[in-house]
Structures are given as structure tokens and as C-alpha cells.
Amino acid sequence: MKKAPTITDVARMLNLSVSTVSRVMNGRDRVSDETRKKVLDAVKKMNYVPNYAAVSIVKKQSKVIVALVPDLNTPFFLSVVQGIEEIAKSQGFFTMVFSSNGSSLEEHAFINGTMGRSVDGAIVIPSTPDLSFYTDYSKPIVFVDRFNNDYSFDSVSVDNFRGSYIAVEHMIKMGHKKIAIITGPKELNVGQERYWGFDQAMREYDIKPDDKYIRICDWTESDGYNNTKDLLNMEDPPTAIFAANENICRGILKAIHNLDIELGKDISLVGFDDNELAKFSNPKVTVISRATNEMGKIGASLLLEKINNKESHSIPQGICLPVKLIIRGSVKKLN
Amino acid sequence: MKKAPTITDVARMLNLSVSTVSRVMNGRDRVSDETRKKVLDAVKKMNYVPNYAAVSIVKKQSKVIVALVPDLNTPFFLSVVQGIEEIAKSQGFFTMVFSSNGSSLEEHAFINGTMGRSVDGAIVIPSTPDLSFYTDYSKPIVFVDRFNNDYSFDSVSVDNFRGSYIAVEHMIKMGHKKIAIITGPKELNVGQERYWGFDQAMREYDIKPDDKYIRICDWTESDGYNNTKDLLNMEDPPTAIFAANENICRGILKAIHNLDIELGKDISLVGFDDNELAKFSNPKVTVISRATNEMGKIGASLLLEKINNKESHSIPQGICLPVKLIIRGSVKKLN
DNA sequence: TTGAAAGCGCTACCAC
DNA sequence: GTGGTAGCGCTTTCAA
DSSP, X not given: OOOOOOHHHHHHHHTOOHHHHHHHHHOOSOOOHHXXXXXXXXXXXXXXXXXHHHHHHHHTOOSEEEEEESOSSXXXXXXXXXXXXXXXXXXXXXXXXXXXXXXXXXXXXXXXSHHHHHSXXXXXXXXXXXXXXXXXXXXXXXXXXXXXXXXXXXXXXXXXXXXXXXXXXXXXHTTOOSEEEEEOOSSSHHHHHHXXXXXXXXXXXXXXXXXXXXXXXXXXXXXXXXXHHHHHTSSSOOSEEEESSHHHHHHHHHHHHHHTOOBTTTBEEEEESOOHXXXXXXXXXXEEEOOHXXXXXXXXXXXXXXXXXXXXXXXXXXXXXXXXXXXXXXXXXXX | OOOOOOHHHHHHHHTOOHHHHHHHHHOOSXXXXXXXXXXXXXXXXXXXXXXXXXXXXXXXXXXXXXXXEXXXXXXXHHHHHHHHHHHHHHTTOEEEEEEOTTOHHHHHHHHHSHHHHHSSEEEEOOSXXXXXXXXXOOSOEEEESOOTTOTTSEEEEXXXXXXXXXXXXXXXXXXXXXXEEEEOOSSSXXXXXXXXXXXXXXXXXXXXXXXXXXXXOOSSHHHHHHHHHHHHTSSSOOSEEEESSHHXXXXXXXXXXXXXXXXXXTBEEEEESOOHHHHHSSSOOEEEEOOHHHHHHHHHHHHHHHHHOSSOOOOOOEEEEOOEEEOOSOSOOOO
């Protein structure tokens, strides 16, 4: 473990000034071909790489962005992160992934802490509906998926309302009326909108949503599981369930499995976001799908653009992506 | 987006020297209670946070480690990463996750690049069997899962040999003789050992492994899928398959599903590493399980220990964790 | 085309 | 207990 060489070492070895070495490293300035070659050779031979911390302190840029997500076990989040990484990498940025464990405390602590300050910008999927905390943040930021319709920030999201509307509409058109929804809390825009989409579709088709079929819980598999058991054990159970996210959908699938009843026959199901179980189950689950990876990519592009032209104080961009219904076999045709 | 205050700003505001402010920030030195309080108040009010780059350049420590993994879509890798993050976070370190996409080129490029230099250490799941590249790396490093039995590095792995041995032994004891294995390349120790475990168990029970049942491919779902189709379409198909990793296992499950034959009846299966599909399928899949999260935790502890006491050039630690067989219903009892 | 030197924000050593 | 100051490794004027 020998000490890494510094720019001074290289300069000294070549009997040149550090300025000159710095010049060839940065390419921008004019240096004689001969000198350039000498330097490059030495750099290669000595295996010199600029000290990152030193560069960032003088350039005031760290070339790292952070992806701040609630967790990594929800494939949607992971997919977004991978989209971010791909774009960042392609533009010479590194991505620091940080999971807040769904805790806004951890989320804010990260941002306020040293790390949050030393990145060039942040892409966050917030755990809390209140984004006011971020107005003080001194770096560019873009919200993905959840942004509570606060258009004072850049954001990329999808048409959640329409997603659940068409999901529920599909069930209705297949003849269902006793439709349940298992969804997350309404504080976050995603929860609110997906609930509204459900509600709107029902009313549009003159079906009064039944309170006992409406389950507002957490976005977790276990809540999906438990609520499904509960719903299906009622004396007047629903004929169809709308799962407002993938974790819930997975929980529902496991519950159905466990209860030993038949999907698409004894109970119908539509999920929000595709997932592996949904594609493996029998029949496969009809889902609302969205370009998850793309959401990360667009978010990263937006962020990097802001980082690169700091001056341009253009108005924040609120990008909304479409969703689509993928019909598979999990909704039974009634009548 | 106001400019972040520096330690000088704080000092100036208080009419104190930067040294004093630095002292209270770092806690170590003795400062009068009164001064300390004044500083702390100002820090809070001004929302001052030390500039990370500056600190690392003088302390020669960045407080970030890197987790360098082949990809994040294989749950095993993700689980290891999460273990790493947990330990790192608890010790005030940040984790930079980097996926090499299974390319040793990308892996080495990262290490040799600026980022690789500016972290305090690395935990890597290598994509290539040749670890000699890393002997030049000037930072502490620990290998997880794959280390090619090179005990000149710290490593944490599991007893792969025993894992596949007991998997295959289980099938044999259930009466199977026509046992297939779908596994990854043998260059990596994991591939080699898992193959040997299979081979050893077979010979131990006087069963000659049949070449046509031995599929050495990539650790991917698609290879698992294709090889399964192939195996099951043979005129003398195997009665049981051993899936040497989770991706392959998932592929097998999908193929079985697709072929419309019955798991645990028409074909038996044991997988290496648990996975969601294995727990969802009907019947559930018997698997070899290991403490994936723990592997990351131990790796991180090892690394941080090295980072913290640089002097102690103790001999490298090669930690090997046990595996266990979880019997579920995917192996049919023959005779 | 090249070099000298200032300065980025911070810590640590040496005075007082 | 507190302040002054030299550097850490680098980029960037400004001169030569």
C-alpha cells in the first residue's frame, strides 16, 4: 500500500511546475506537444490520479449526486436508482445511493449532514409529504415519483390518477361492482391520486364505493397480505381488488395463494406497477405499468442540466409520464 | 440557494479564531464552556456544516467506502450491499454502491479512477477470478462471496462445496439418480465449489454424473430457463435439477411453469439461495440458504477495522460462513 | 509556453 | 484556553 503520488510528485519528477502538469491534466490550456507527452507518460508510469477532494474543494464541484430513496427492496425504487446511475455515469458523475428507511428524519439528516452538502445535487423520493424542508437546500434537487404537486421544485412523476382510474374502469367493464382498494396513506400525492382515481372511476360508472372495501394502510407487502385475508373472510367479500402498489400486490398474491382460492376466478385483481410475482402467478396479473427506469433517467438528466448551468434560473419543470394498462388474466369477466 | 458558510465565516462572526471554532467542531480539544456554547449557537444559527472535501484532504480520510458489486438485480448482491450499508452507517461511514455490470473492465476502471482513490476502502464481489489486479490497490479491501481462495486478501464467503453437497445428497436420499445441475462458470470459486459439491455427492453415493445433465452456463435467469427447457425435452430427462444460484432457480421455475408440468411431481428441484419465487411457487422450493445480509455486515466490519487501525498489519482473515438446507416440497420422494 | 503564487476550507502544531 | 500559521493537493490568475 504505497502512498498515492500527487501532482507535485509528478512535477518534481519531470522538473516542471505543478501548473504545467495541471494544465495537461485538464486539457483546456495550451501546452507544447513535447511537454504534454512527457507529462502523460509520467502520469501513466507513476499511476497518478488527481486527488478528488482537492479538486472538488477548488472547483467547488464533487461530481457526485445522491439518490435518496425510501428503500431498495421495493423494485420500483431500485429501478429508478438504476436509471439515475446510468445517466450519471454517462456524464461522468457518480451516484451515492442512500436509503432513508422511509424515515423523513433520516432523509433530512442526510441532506443537512456533511454528505448532503458535499454532493452536487440530489434526486429524492421523499418519505414525507412536506417538502418545505427542501427550500433551504443549497443544491439543485429533483423529486421523483412523490412531490405532492409542489411545482416549485423540479419533479418527474406519472399520471397516478389516470393509472388507477383505468385500472378500476377495466374491472368495472368486466362486470365488477364490489371492488376493493388496498392503498397507502393519502398524505403523499401518490396515495391521494391513486385513491381519487379509484373513487372517480366508481362514481363515473354510478357505483357507490363501499367503505368496508376501502383499505388505506401502508405500502407494504404485509399490509397487502393482511387486508386481503380480512377482505376475503368477510361475509360479503369483494369480487375484485385494486392493489395500489407493487408491495401490496405481492401481499395480495401471497394471501390468495395461502387461502387456497383461485386468482381470476374466486377473486379478481389489478396491480399498480408490474412485479415478478405478478408475471409468475397463474393467471398472470393485469397491471398498470409505467416507465420506472425512465423516471430515474429523466430525473437525472434534469438534475445534471441544473448542475451544469447554474445561472439559468429557469422555472421548475414538472414532468408527468403516462401509464398504461397491461391486460393479463387476473380479472374475471362477470355475467 | 445561498452559499454555504465556511468555518471562517463562523469565526469572523464570533470574533474568534478558526482554530477555536475547529476545536469545538471536533470536540477533542479543551475549550471554555462559554466559548463552546457561543460557537455551537452560531453554528446552528448559520447552519454551518464543515466542508467535506476540505476535511478529507487534511485528514486523509473520506469516510466513504465503496461496495463494488456485479449488479443490483440479483437479490443476493442487494442483500450484501444492505448489510454493508447498515454497518457503515452505524460507524459514521457512507457507502458508495457501484455496479460493474459483471465487467471486470468497469470494476478495475472504478478502482483505478478518481473515485476508487478517494474512498477509504472497498468491499468487492469481483466479476473476474483474477484478483492480482488488486494487489496494487493502495486501500484496504475485502472480498465477499467470490475470492478464488486467495487468502492473501480478507474475505467472507460461505461453504459453497458443502451447500451443493447437501443439496444433492438430499435429492439422492429422496431416491433420485438422474440429477441435473445448472450452474455458472467454474473460473470463479463459487462455480467451481458448487460443481465439486455436486460431483462429490454423486460419487459418494456411487452415482455416475451424466454429462448430458451437466449444464455449465451463466448465472442468469435466461440460462436457467433455456437449459431447463432443453433438459426436460430430452428423451431421457433428469428427475431432479440442482440450481446453483437464485437467478438460475428463477429461470427453472419459469420454464416449469411455462412447460405446464408440475414441480415436485414431474420434476424435482433444489436451489442455491432463497428467493421470492421459490417461496411463492407451488410447492415451495427446497433451497440452500445462507446469511446474505450477514455476509455484508461482516465484510464491512472487517473493512472498517482495517481502515481504523492502519498500522496493524495482521494476517488477512478468510471468514467462511455455514449454509443450511431448508426442506420444502419441491423434491419428490421416489420409490 | 511555462512558472510563481494565491487561495479553496480545513486541521494541527506551536506559541502565547 | 485561544490565536497564528503552515500545509493538505489542486486550479487559476498573473507575469515572464
